[in-house]
Amino acid sequence: MDPQANSSIEDSVKEACGIFGVFDHENAVELAYYGLYALQHRGQESAGIACLMDGRIKSYLGMGLVGEVFRDEFFAKFKSRHAIGHTRYSTAGSSNIRNAQPITIDYAGGQISVAHNGNVTNGWRLRRELEEQGSIFQTTSDSEVVLHLLARPEIRSQPDPIAAALRRLQGAFCFIFLTPEGIIAARDENGFRPLVLARLGPATLVASETCAFDMLGAEYLGEVAPGEIVRIDARGITRSRYAESKRVSHCIFEHVYFARPDSRVFNQNVHLVRKAFGRQLALEAPAQADLVVPVPDSGNSAAQGYSEQSGIPLEQGFIRNHYVGRTFIQPSQGQRDIGVKIKLNAVRDVVKGRRVVVIDDSIIRGTTSKGRVRRLRDAGAKEIHLRISCPPTRHPCFYGIDFPDPKELIANQMGSVEAICRFLEIDSLAYLSVEGMLKAMDKPGNFCAACFTGDYPVEYDAEFDKNAMEGARARR
Ligand code: SF4
Known part of the structure; x- marks a missing residue:
């Protein structure tokens, strides 16, 4: 099958969500807004902020980018010392306002709001159990399950209901809860997704990535540990474990692609x-070339490493248009080249007549890569050697990252590197090895690389979940 036939212009994978929390700051709502702005790359479909006003949690949710959702009228009405926020891309659950977060409920234990990043792998199984016992779900997202668990009498009666609810969950989850008493941050025992803490004067902040703290001038305190609950309230910060972490499995793709380069993720x-990654790639896959050209922006850092290691000069052979918004109309099949060009154009005077090593962070369906290298050819590049700063992506992710169907991944469709090379019409292609990628990590044994290797650290019943999700949608 020709992958071009069913491609979108952007064949990138999508992150699940970005979450942010503030306890005890006079401008908590504004800080949450700025924090979400810094985390916008983690989700662009919807955004929301919940805050405490006169002892009650109030929330404001909308579809779109952070800057589109929160306008002057929001800031005029919402004032608080404590707030949590969420920016969403849907991996489990459809994209509509009902699935926007934070999700807030009133229940017998009081009021509580939650912002979630990740994917609860037994979420649909739990949901079915809870529905059979009378729970009525408002959303089609896996995040709501934790709130229904908290509302169960057998969980509420536990000395630590949050810990008891979390012990029922499997998979990838970072939660920030807001209650009338304070905020609570929690992370799954594998530590799939990042969750970090900071201090800003008297305030305590929690976020998916440290880039959100840098923007606010906050002092980084460290990670919420896998299996840990951090309670932040008038008594201070209380840390406890709800589960022992048996196998730490940080998502390596956060480093490959998702997280912002200025962030400290999993302590690196x-x-x-x-x-x-780029330096190792130069060792594993050298090329005879005149220039190293990054695919901006996520290829920039690896290209720098490749250039330093190989001694081949780095040049900006592509320029990205940063002003292509979500309203950009996807061109029809015949105009597809325009779509690629409008986002990324080759610099003719840099690449003409030169042998170019192009560094990209990943190839997913391959269609975007094909368009990019064609830009270089059209601009007169003599040879194109594509180097990918991660291994071939072959398997789905069940822990909060949305890859296309495995059948659509070019590494599965084409099989061999030679076949992909021919499809892309380039002179050579090489990927970073799994071992080479993990060499860059301080603790290589603490990473999940299942989308490359198929070695899943937590079980997942994809068929059950697909059926349950379709069933839940059909009942609406
Ligand atoms: S499967 Fe891949 S994307 Fe998913 S958590 Fe593991 S490394 Fe990350």
Whole structure:
């Protein structure tokens, strides 16, 4: 099958969500807004902020980017010292306002709001159980399950209901809860997704990535540990474990692609890790070339590493148009080249007549890569050697990252590197090895690389979940 036939212009994978929390700051709502702005790359479909006003949680949710959802009227009405926020891309559950977060409920235990990043792998099984016992779900997202668990009498009667509810969940989850008493941050025992803490004067902040703290001038305190609950309230910060972490499995794709290069993720700076990927790639897959050209922006750091290691000069052979918004109309099949060109154009005077090593962070369906290298050819590049700073992506992710169907992944469709090379019409292609990628990590044994290797750290019943999700949608 020709992958071009069913391609979208952007064949990138999508992150699940970004979450942010503030306790005890006079401008908590504004801080949450700025925090979400810094985390916008983690989800662009909807955004929401919940805050405490006169002892009650009030929330404001909308579809779109953070800057589109929160306008002057929101800031005029919402004032609080405590707030949590969420920016969403849907991996489990459809994209509509009903699935926007934070989700807020009133129940016998009081009022509580939750913002979630990740994917609860037994979420649909739990949901079915809870529905059979009378729970009525408002959303089609897996995040709501934790609230229904909290409302159960057998969980509410536990000394630590949050811990008891979390112990029922499997898979990938970082939660920030807001209650009338304070905020509570919790992370799954594998530590799939990042969750970090900071201080800003008297305030305590929680976020998916440290880039949100840098923007606010906050002091980074460290990670919420896998299996940990951090309670932040008038008594201070209380840390406890709800589960022992048996197998830490941080998502390596956060470093490959998702996280911002200025963030510190799993205790390593993303830019420096990507540079190390690039250096290793130069050792594993050298090329005879005149220039190293990054695919901006996520290929920049790896290209720098490749250039330093190989001694081949780095040049900006592509320029990205940063002003292509979501309203950009997807061109029809015949105009597809325009779509690629409008986002990324080759610099003719840089690449003409030169042998170019192009560094990209990943190839997913391959259609976008094909368009990009064609830009270079059209601009007169003599040879194109594509180097990918991660291994071939072959398997789905069940822990909060949305890859296309495995059948659509070019590494599965084409099989061999030679076949992909022919499809892309380039002179050579090489990927970073799994071992080479993990070499860049301080603790290589603490990473999930299942989308490359198929070795899943937590079980997942994809067929059950697909049926349950379709069933839930059909009942609406
Ligand atoms: S399968 Fe891939 S994307 Fe998913 S958590 Fe593991 S490394 Fe990350």
